[in-house]
Amino acid sequence: MKESFRRDPRNEWIARNRLHPLYSALQTQEASWIGPSGLVRKNPHVSGFIGPNGLKRIDRSGVQQGGGSQRSGTKAAVQLPLRIIEQPSFYIVVVPDMVNGRLSSHDKDLLGLANTLAGDEGAVVAVVFQAHKEGGFDTAGVDRLLHLQGEAFADYSPEQRVTALCALDTQLNPAHWLVPDSRTGGGELGRRLAAKLGERPATRVWQVADGQCIGRAGAGQQDMARTAPRLILAAAECADPVSDTRHEVRAIELNETLFHRVGRLDNLGAVAVDPALTPMAEAEFILSGGNGVKDWELFHQAAETLGATEGASRVAVDDGFMPRARQVGATGTWVTAQVYLAVGISGAVQHLQGIATCDKVVAINQDPACDMVKRADLAVIGDSAAILQALIERVREHRQGGMHDAA
């Protein structure tokens, strides 16, 4: 016999009434579950746990996210639907910038646009030069990955890269080429590719729809609409990144017979630049100061000695110790440094947002329980001035030792 479903209007009423003493007992204890679309749905009301003082605590490590051990681990793993394109009717090729070896948000926007253009029939190909650290090509929307490595593509090698892209053009005849119109490589590479292919690209494109694209023109004062050409140099936020599918990331090879080596450019190696002039978003090593920095002269001296680019929390900027352009965080610059050294910064959520993709975070702070220490890979607990002073001395000693060794 079919089991009948009985409603309990009183319980339903209590479950809607937050002030009722039995309210919590009637709440669902599921913290997250996979919704019908394959996306993870979260119940924010069951996050965290009640601490000994009766206050609700949220464990940022994620172990207790959801309020109980039964909800952690395998249940929280997101399994987005996998998209497999066996026989694509056409290809959309994206050449991401891969700043610091990872997909930037600009790259992800382009992959989002590529997926829109690919629809159900096409496949998105990403071309990546040299070693990378990216582990999320699948969720970023890459169906095929062409990974080109070797001395020929090392450092600044636009001619060689364009030659490889032209070979790929012959091999796949893509419906569209998408290149980030950026200063971090894509802008130049895309224009060189256009010249080599003899095609007029659309530049600074911020929208592509219905076969038309709109790009900025006239020093950013005007928009120019035109039929979307094959080669599109797109601006950041040209589309939403992929968020609801997983892709195959099937490796493909470049047909070597289509590719020839060029050697007109001699790479003379990297040139030392003043870290103080490096834009924050591109800096690899940032020394960032907050309200816990009491000796700013010493802070600048430490940055110079370490060869680090300076950053700051909003409080340090508001207090006039650092220029606004140096602010890191939600309302400042989002940085992607390999090493982020935070001195006297508490780790407010707005600040942590700005350093979310930094590789290694080191905290210098007096408070071992602050959020920056929790976020850090390495923490030094103590007075910022004493630690900066010791750091400067260590670096100097090390360099002098190095010079003796060399002698």
Ligand SMILES: Cc1cc2nc3c(=O)[nH]c(=O)nc-3n(C[C@H](O)[C@H](O)[C@H](O)COP(=O)(O)OP(=O)(O)OC[C@H]3O[C@@H](n4cnc5c(N)ncnc54)[C@H](O)[C@@H]3O)c2cc1C
């Ligand atoms: C809408 C909005 C947007 C915001 N955007 C940003 C943003 O983009 N970026 C940002 O940074 N903030 C932002 N904030 C501000 C943010 O909420 C915090 O107020 C700010 O980040 C705190 O800066 P702080 O960590 O330097 O200062 P504090 O919170 O005062 O922390 C100082 C830290 O220094 C430590 N300390 C004190 N003395 C010493 C010492 N002698 N030696 C070592 N450590 C010491 C303390 O233990 C503490 O952890 C925003 C706020 C709002 C409301």
